[in-house]
Amino acid sequence: MKKALQLEELAMLILGIYLFSLLDISWWWFAALFFSPDIGMLGYVINKKIGAITYNIFHHKFLAIILYLVGIIFTSEIFQLIGIILFAHSSFDRMLGYGLKYEKGFKFTHLGEIGN
Numbered sequence: 001m002k003k004a005l006q007l008e009e010l011a012m013l014i015l016g017i018y019l020f021s022l023l024d025i026s027w028w029w030f031a032a033l034f035f036s037p038d039i040g041m042l043g044y045v046i047n048k049k050i051g052a053i054t055y056n057i058f059h060h061k062f063l064a065i066i067l068y069l070v071g072i073i074f075t076s077e078i079f080q081l082i083g084i085i086l087f088a089h090s091s092f093d094r095m096l097g098y099g100l101k102y103e104k105g106f107k108f109t110h111l112g113e114i115g116n
Contacts, residue, residue, distance in 0.1 A: 009095035016088025037089045052101040
């Protein structure tokens with residue numbers, strides 16, 4: 001089952017790359033922004049609860065899809081870009097086993113405990 005989930009996340013990452021290719025934005029932006037959603041980890045500096053909330057906001061695919069659709073509706077490449085980056089990055093993270101976080105701590109995710 002784990003391999004099937006990883007393949008599914010890989011397919012979503014490829015979808016994000018494809019959607020980016022439809023934008024009129026240079027590829028270096030994709031590379032430069034790809035890890036920017038990890039800024040959500042800074043919440044862990046405050047405490048585990050805030051860290052989980054901020055991390056999950058920056059790694060939630062529903063939010064990514066909503067932002068992308070807002071970009072489509074209002075023909076805003078910036079919103080499309082933000083949505084695509086959030087979506088592709090989240091898929092990449094989940095492919096590697098980094099899921100949405102529980103308040104218990106960074107290594108406790110909806111995909112299981114990191115490192116096990």
